[in-house]
Structure formats: structure tokens, C-alpha cells
Amino acid sequence: MTLLELSEVSVHYGRIQAVSGLSITVEEGEVVTLIGANGAGKSTTMRAISGIRPVSGGSIRFDGEDITRLRGDLRVVRGISQSPEGRGIFPGMTVLENLDMGAYARKDRKSLQADFDRVFELFPRLAERRTQVGGTMSGGEQQMLAIGRALMAKPRLLLLDEPSMGLAPQFIQQIFRIITEINRQGTTVLLVEQNAQQALSRAHRAYVLETGRITKTGTGRELLADSSIKEAYLGVG
Numbered sequence: 001m002t003l004l005e006l007s008e009v010s011v012h013y014g015r016i017q018a019v020s021g022l023s024i025t026v027e028e029g030e031v032v033t034l035i036g037a038n039g040a041g042k043s044t045t046m047r048a049i050s051g052i053r054p055v056s057g058g059s060i061r062f063d064g065e066d067i068t069r070l071r072g073d074l075r076v077v078r079g080i081s082q083s084p085e086g087r088g089i090f091p092g093m094t095v096l097e098n099l100d101m102g103a104y105a106r107k108d109r110k111s112l113q114a115d116f117d118r119v120f121e122l123f124p125r126l127a128e129r130r131t132q133v134g135g136t137m138s139g140g141e142q143q144m145l146a147i148g149r150a151l152m153a154k155p156r157l158l159l160l161d162e163p164s165m166g167l168a169p170q171f172i173q174q175i176f177r178i179i180t181e182i183n184r185q186g187t188t189v190l191l192v193e194q195n196a197q198q199a200l201s202r203a204h205r206a207y208v209l210e211t212g213r214i215t216k217t218g219t220g221r222e223l224l225a226d227s228s229i230k231e232a233y234l235g236v237g
């Protein structure tokens with residue numbers, strides 16, 4: 001079943017067109033990745049899906065319904081949750097408080113404990129640091145907290161914007177392993193990454209974004225083997 005469908009989506013910042021007629025689909029159960037250089041429009045696409053940024057053209061459908069003009073908080077209620085680029089945790093709040101904020105839109109608050117347990121199982125480090133103030137944690141830990149917070153909304157579609165950005169190598173491996181595990185547990189994932197090697201090895205399908213347009217698509221494996229992708233994004237030629 002198609003969970004998310006963007007058709008001919010365009011997004012502007014004033015007169016700058018950041019995304020131009022972009023069409024992608026995400027099937028339920030998939031990990032799909034968007035790769036592309038700096039400024040290609042990856043974050044803008046994610047913002048359009050989560051509703052932070054309005055679209056100037058095209059349509060967005062989620063679970064069969066048109067959500068193009070739906071408010072961002074109502075998209076969270078429908079099951080779209082984003083872990084934003086640059087983490088965006090609440091630095092003055094503890095780990096527990098940050099996670100609780102992620103559940104603000106939930107109506108089934110009674111079942112929250114199970115989701116705290118799930119997050120702490122995926123990220124034992126957060127369990128150890130549950131009373132620590134977010135802003136005093138390392139970059140890798142804050143990244144885990146941002147993903148954990150997004151999971152507390154119990155999303156059907158998890159949007160991850162550059163989860164490996166700025167992380168030490170041992171954290172990078174760990175974050176990608178956890179993304180695969182989150183997907184295995186039943187959450188559909190749309191992943192934006194500059195670490196194309198890791199993203200393509202983890203993704204079922206991928207799209208390449210260049211200056212606001214999709215220039216290539218295929219399975220993760222196909223794109224890993226594609227010579228122009230190797231040259232442009234994988235540092236081998």
C-alpha cells in the first residue's frame with residue numbers, strides 16, 4: 001500500500017524555488033532514502049511533508065488522503081513524525097521530558113509506558129541518562145534523543161533528516177543499525193542523508209535529488225552499483 005505520495009510538489013522560499021515538481025512514493029513498510037548534495041532540496045522536501053513549509057504547487061497524500069493543506073500538528077496526529085536536521089531537542093529539558101514532548105499529540109496516553117520502554121530498548125544510553133538535561137549530552141546522544149522523541153508520537157511514517165550528521169564513526173554505525181531495527185519493528189522510514197553509502201545500503205529504494213528535482217531512482221542496491229552515483233556521492237570513480 002502506498003503510504004506517502006508526493007505529486008509534482010514545488011516549494012519556494014520567496015522567489016527561490018527549492019523544490020521543483022517533485023514526485024516520490026513511499027510504500028508501507030519501506031525504508032526510502034533521498035540523497036543529494038548540499039542545497040539540493042532534501043530538507044525542504046521533508047519540511048513540506050511534515051507541514052512546516054507550505055507547498056506552492058502539487059499535492060501530498062498520506063494513507064490515501066490529501067494532506068497538502070493540513071496543519072503540521074494534525075499530520076502528527078495522522079502518523080507523520082519528524083526528527084529534524086540539527087536535532088532540535090529541548091536543551092533545557094531532561095531526556096524524559098523531551099520524550100514526553102514527543103507524545104503531546106497522542107490521545108492514548110495510558111499506553112505511553114510501552115513506548116518509553118521501546119525507546120529505551122533501542123537506545124539504552126537514553127535510559128541511563130533519563131534525568132540528564134538534553135543540552136548537556138553529546139552530539140550522538142542528542143541525535144538519539146531526537147529520534148526517540150519522534151518515535152514517542154508512535155508514527156506510521158518516521159521522517160529522519162540527516163541522522164548521521166556530525167556524529168563520530170561509532171555512533172554513525174549505531175544510528176543506522178537502529179534505523180533498520182525501527183523499520184523491522186513496523187515503522188515506515190523516509191531518510192534524508194549525505195552519507196549515501198550507509199543510506200543506500202539500508203534503504204529498499206532511493207531517490208537522487210539535484211537542484212530540487214529527482215534525477216534518478218531505483219533500489220538501494222541498484223544505485224550503489226551505479227557508476228555516476230559512485231562518482232558523485234560515494235567518493236569512488
Ligand code: ATP
Nearest residue numbers: 013016017018036037038039040041042043044045
Ligand atoms: P542541506 O543538506 O545543506 O541541508 P538540502 O538538500 O537539505 O541541503 P535545502 O536545505 O532543502 O537543501 O535547501 C534547498 C534550497 O533552498 C537551497 O538553495 C537553499 O539555499 C534554499 N533554502 C533553504 N532554506 C531556506 C530559507 N529558510 N530561506 C531561503 N532559502 C532557503
